[in-house]
Amino acid sequence: MFEIDHLMIEVGDPLKVANNVAERLGLPFAWPLMKKDEYTSIGVNFGDINIEFINFRVRFGIEGTAFRGFSGIAFKAADSLEESIKRLNASEISYRIGEECQAHTTLPIEENQVFPTVFLVKYHFDTSGWIERLKNEFAECSGGKFHIGRFKSLSINQRAPANLADKFQINVGDKNQIFFESRIGDNAVISDLIENLEIIIA
Numbered sequence: 384m385f386e387i388d389h390l391m392i393e394v395g396d397p398l399k400v401a402n403n404v405a406e407r408l409g410l411p412f413a414w415p416l417m418k419k420d421e422y423t424s425i426g427v428n429f430g431d432i433n434i435e436f437i438n439f440r441v442r443f444g445i446e447g448t449a450f451r452g453f454s455g456i457a458f459k460a461a462d463s464l465e466e467s468i469k470r471l472n473a474s475e476i477s478y479r480i481g482e483e484c485q486a487h488t489t490l491p492i493e494e495n496q497v498f499p500t501v502f503l504v505k506y507h508f509d510t511s512g513w514i515e516r517l518k519n520e521f522a523e524c525s526g527g528k529f530h531i532g533r534f535k536s537l538s539i540n541q542r543a544p545a546n547l548a549d550k551f552q553i554n555v556g557d558k559n560q561i562f563f564e565s566r567i568g569d570n571a572v573i574s575d576l577i578e579n580l581e582i583i584i585a
Contacts, residue, residue, distance in 0.1 A: 385467075385551050387537060388504055389413075389426065389433040390561065391455030392577055397436040401425040404434070404576060409527035411520040421482065429563070430521045431534035434577070443481030443491050443502065452578030453499055453559050456537065457489075458551055460505035464488060467503055474546045478503070492551075497543045499559070501551060529571050529584050532564030 394400040398416050405412060405427050413426030413433040421441040426433045435457075442448040460467040471478050471492070481489040481502060490503040526532055538556030547553070560581045565571070573582040 384549075385458035385460070385503065387432055387534070387552055388457045388459040389435050390453060390537075390580070391435050391437055391457060391499070392452060392580070393450045393454045394436050394438060394452075394578075397423050397425045397438050401427055401436040404436070407576060408529060408531070408573075409524060410531075411517075411524055413517055428517050428521050429534070430526065430531055433517070443489060443494075443500070444479075453580035455500045455502060456539075456551075456553065457502055457504045460490075460503045464490075464505045467505065470550070471503075474550055476546055476550065493544060493547050497539075497541060497547060499539060501543075501547065501553070526566045529573070530566040530569065531584055532566045535562040535564055537561050 392400070401412070404410070408427075411428045413428040414424075416423065416425045422437050422439045424435055424437040426435045439449050440446070462470075467490075468478070471490075476492060478490045478492050479494075481491045485507065487507055488505045492501040492503060494500055536554055537552065538554040538558070538560045540556060540558050542555050543551075543553050558581055559579055560583055562583045562585070565584050569584070571582075571584040573584075576582065
């Protein structure tokens with residue numbers, strides 16, 4: 384099964400929205416503002432996963448396509464890209480090459496069948512140092528103001544094809560929700576911070 388790497392939130396002003404999220408939750412950034420021809424992006428560190436705030440000019444290789452709020456779920460391609468493609472083919476899961484650049488390649492998955500967009504990301508560099516830094520910075524902030532612990536699960540409010548659900552960590556629910564453990568046993572529901580995504584800490 385593929386593991387979640389990060390969630391993607393489409394916004395008009397990534398820096399402004401990410402700053403608001405990081406400040407309200409007391410969380411560090413996963414990466415600074417990056418500006419490319421295709422998009423502008425910044426990430427917030429939620430511990431086990433990152434949440435990316437992005438403004439597309441070219442979305443996965445397609446111009447003129449944009450959404451608002453929570454719109455993408457990135458999964459790690461732990462194996463080589465070739466091995467990951469073999470696994471997709473064996474499960475009869477459709478895909479295409481979205482973006483190819485020096486840092487990574489993305490593969491949108493069954494994009495006509497499910498939304499938010501599910502995609503694989505294969506990094507073309509050693510991520511171990513970056514992952515260790517993220518882990519340490521998240522530990523230093525003790526999960527932020529809401530004491531966020533381990534990532535538990537993700538639910539989306541749209542049914543996914545069975546072959547997709549078998550390979551990817553996606554549950555189906557009444558809302559788009561991300562669930563985290565609480566480090567101190569408190570419960571919190573944050574529904575007014577990220578458009579189209581509710582954060583549950585329990």
